[in-house]
Amino acid sequence: CEVVQKEFSLSPIVVSAKTREGIPALREAIARAVPEGFEAASITQGLVREGDTVLLVMPQDIQAPKGRLILPQVQTIRDLLDRRCTVVSVTADRLEPALRALKAPPALIITDSQCFGMVHRVKPDETPLTSFSVLFAAYKGDIRAYVEGAAAIDQLTAQSRVLIAEACTHAPLQEDIGRVKIPRALRKRFGESLRVDICAGVDFPVDLTPYDLVIHCGGCMFNRRYVLSRIQQAQAQGVPMTNYGVALAKLTGILDQIVLP
Incomplete structure (x- = not known):
């Protein structure tokens, strides 16, 4: 340790795989090394391509703020627009009419997590399903x-x-x-x-x-x-x-x- 400090002006963290000594300190150092404000490359990274139609299921119930969308929904819409996708947004009660109105099944459905069960039951078999919260689990964590x-x-x-x-x-x-x-x-x-x-x-x-x-x-x-x-x-x-x-x-x-x- 002294040699590393002297030669490279670094403070090494001594870690033992056997005793697990130093592992908490290593985890903390890794967390500190992540740049402030660092985010994953894209909210929908790996799930959509340019030209895809993506259906968003967004309940506007008592939990939804009056007159606006919640931040994860807004950020997801912007991410999809930046990736040049076609974004279709519906409330949960309009899901089935929206699916019938589309010429082809959407490339992806993103729903509010509380609607997982209902959306999964009625979605086309070939359309993958995820939620805003799951997307942000990767984007933020x-x-x-x-x-x-x-x-x-x-x-x-x-x-x-x-x-x-x-x-x-x-x-x-x-x-x-x-x-x-x-x-x-x-x-x-x-x-x-x-x-x-x-x-x-x-x-x-x-x-x-x-x-x-x-x-x-x-x-x-x-x-x-x-x-x-x-x-x-x-x-x-x-x-x-x-x-x-x-x-x-x-x-x-x-x-x-x-x-x-």
């Missing part, structure tokens, strides 16, 4: 880590404890996806005594070990560096972590049937 973390859902019990982590500090509405729908789905499957805690904004626990699973939102209000640091924190403490879209796909039983960026 680590989609592979989230999919691995979702496997922990099968191990939950009525005595488990789950943390729901929201990036923004919005006032929760009726049928809020993080505060109502996901906890309800978990308790329906594992029992009403399953404990669900909520954190919002930067109020993220330092110690995650009391939890059996962390379910994070899409992270549209955070930069990728910060979201990755949360994933690495959970991994360092041995706590599985997934995100809203991946968790809902898992709970709906279609995680293996949706496309990942």
Whole structure:
């Protein structure tokens, strides 16, 4: 270490694969090395090509802000337009008429995660399906880590404890996806005594070990560096972590049937 510091003016991190010494410090150093504001190359990278028709299913219910679209929807539309795709947007109740109006099945359907089950039932067999939250799981975080973390859902019990982590500090509405729908789905499957805690904004626990699973939102209000640091924190403490879209796909039983960026 002294030689490296002297010769190269660098501070090495000593890591042992055997004892795991230094691995948390290495993870932190990697997270710090990601440039501020760094994002993946494209929200829909690898899923669409120029000229594709992409159908967006966007419920405008009580959760949707009045008079505007939410940020992930706006950013996804802009990404698709930049990739010279044809974008068709519908509410969930207009999905089937929209599909009938198209001359050919869309190249991709992107839905709100809460509509996964319904959209999957009626979509054309040849059209791949994903969600805004799943896209942002890759754009803002680590989609592979989230999919691995979702496997922990099968191990939950009525005595488990789950943390729901929201990036923004919005006032929760009726049928809020993080505060109502996901906890309800978990308790329906594992029992009403399953404990669900909520954190919002930067109020993220330092110690995650009391939890059996962390379910994070899409992270549209955070930069990728910060979201990755949360994933690495959970991994360092041995706590599985997934995100809203991946968790809902898992709970709906279609995680293996949706496309990942």
